[in-house]
Amino acid sequence: MQSLINTIFYRKRRYLVYFIITVIAISLPFIRINGNHIFLLSFDHMELHLLGTAFNVQQLYLMPFLLIILFVGIFFMTTLGGRVWCGWSCPQTIFRVIYRDFIETTLLGLRKKISNKQEKPKYTIISNDVKKIIGILIFSVIALMASAVFLFYFVPPEEFFPALLDPLNHMVLMTFWLCIAGFLVFDITFIAENFCVYICPYARVQSVLYDDDTIMAIYDSSRGGAIYTPEGEKILQAPKKRDPNAECTNCEKCVRVCPTHIDIRKGMQLECINCLECVDACTEVMGKLGRPSLVQWSSPNSIDTKTKIKYFRAKTIAYIVVLAIVFGIMVAMWGKKEQMLLNITRSSELYEIRSSGVVDNEYVFLFQNTDNKDHNYSFKILDNNDLIIKQPTSDIRIKAGGKSKQIVIIRAKAALGDNTSKDAITPITIQAYATDDPKINVERKSFFVYPEKNVLKKYQK
Known part of the structure; x- marks a missing residue:
């Protein structure tokens, strides 16, 4: 029962994070301090607004510090929690949840259930083809709104909305708006998770940032039993081939629920986005058997040694020190801003x-x-x-x-x-x-x- 509660908690927490991020992203462009925006990079006015302070193009000495904080922050976050950004904050994942789980599955019924993301929608029936078109049209409206919000960070709302009323005199802005929305529709409805697996550069660099204490979704083979050989070949699941003490029931719910179509039992893979769908699925199954989940959000060292996760270690402490130094310098430079x-x-x-x-x-x-x-x-x-x-x-x-x-x-x-x-x-x-x-x-x-x-x-x- 406790395991089932954890499943609900994980799922609700993930969607709550999506909701909070969405609200923040939409509301920030409308919040102004002393007439300036929280964040605005205006190429038209050649200004950077940061936390209510406006910096002219000749005062952009803060930009290098912001970029350093961005990249070092990404390295720190990846070293600590793997691709936690991808599963919990990335717009690609959020839009895929909206389109795949809400529009296609819940609203239009093109998929049987959210827990099976491996089975693709069938379009052999004409009504399903119509539903597919309806789904794309619904998401197109969302894409137009999302691309507008994105542009708000470069063209403030008080300039964007009047431009909508006079599109012929703002063709560049309108072109950017429609192109971004068009790409978003194509990406979410056609490219789908292939973007995360093959296109996103983040997946290519994360492997060099991982260590044995990085938190990720991990299958505990010591309890569940080996499913794959060291060479990556799947072991036959005949009873005589199985470890009699293995707890994995081979229900493969953790496989079917994975949005990037991997088997977490095979070990750490670049395609894993740390969405924890597999953790929820296994927790639900093993909870009914009165056992903890075989797939946990933990680190390899913690699983192997049965000890607590080491959040603070030499690498993470070094990143924190660098971030603190750069942030301190940026704040000091901020005070020298001339009016x-x-x-x-x-x-x-x-x-x-x-x-x-x-x-x-x-x-x-x-x-x-x-x-x-x-x-x-x-x-x-x-x-x-x-x-x-x-x-x-x-x-x-x-x-x-x-x-x-x-x-x-x-x-x-x-x-x-x-x-x-x-x-x-x-x-x-x-x-x-x-x-x-x-x-x-x-x-x-x-x-x-x-x-x-x-x-x-x-x-x-």
Whole structure:
């Protein structure tokens, strides 16, 4: 009875995870913090939104850290739990459950029951062919919604929905939307689990990440008895060939329920996606016999030595340390995010001497407001009281996300250029700030050039 309870728990827990992931994926694009999205990679606006903070394309120094966390996280997850992502979180698996188990089996009755995934639907009867078409059409609607949600992470909903009302002027977006939905329909209804077995690159790299403490669905041959020879040939199941103490009844329910069409009793296989369907099936059968499941979610070492699973070991601890270091660096870099961008370049002319004898230096300031509000900007010279800003004379108004190029003239009196060097280069620090928000300010280094001494004297006479 206890084993049967575990079966129900596993099944409900897996579907609950699917539901939670679906809700999160759909809701995240609609949640905004301070006007910014939780996650948005907008190629149109050249912005990355992360946890309510917007980063301009010139501020994407966080992207390498995000990619490192992604890949190291995948390695860590695989080393710890095998292809647990595939069975419990992968959209491919979730959509296959929706299409195969709900639409084809429960809704349309094209399959006899969920517990037999090896038997393919039969389409010899015309009504079944019609049901197949209906099933594809139903899933096509789901695919359109799913592809739209996927695009929400690149084109926010507040821009996507208006584009739907004017598709002719948004042909690129509409093409991407329909192509993604079309591929999803073809993948889920025709390619099916072959994607997991032959196409998905994750299956190709997982074997090098496994060790004897990796958690996976494992058949306990010490209790159930050997079903295959070391060479992979199936042992004849005649009574005289069987181990009299073997507990496996050879019901093959663990085989029929497997979505990737493998026999878990053969040992660890790349096709196994850790969905635990076989664990549920065996638990139900062995539970009726008052015995624990022969297929368990455990590690090879734990099964062989009858000890607890080792979650923390050298490899997993190393991954945790790396993830913690990278995450810490990313958080530190996050704090350096500027609410405005300022790029200062000098004009091609070193300086200009006016008829009155004053010296001007000309600069080009490129402002960019990376905040989600409009701001008025001004600037000042911090470390030189002998220089004044001649132009512009008023604040610069820039809209949220906007840019502005300004010609800036910094002036010094000619008498101040009395020095012995040929071209006196004086370092200066320029602070730009938002006059309506003192928290927004940046500092940039530049320099001011004086003419040589004998040139100044000509204008002073």
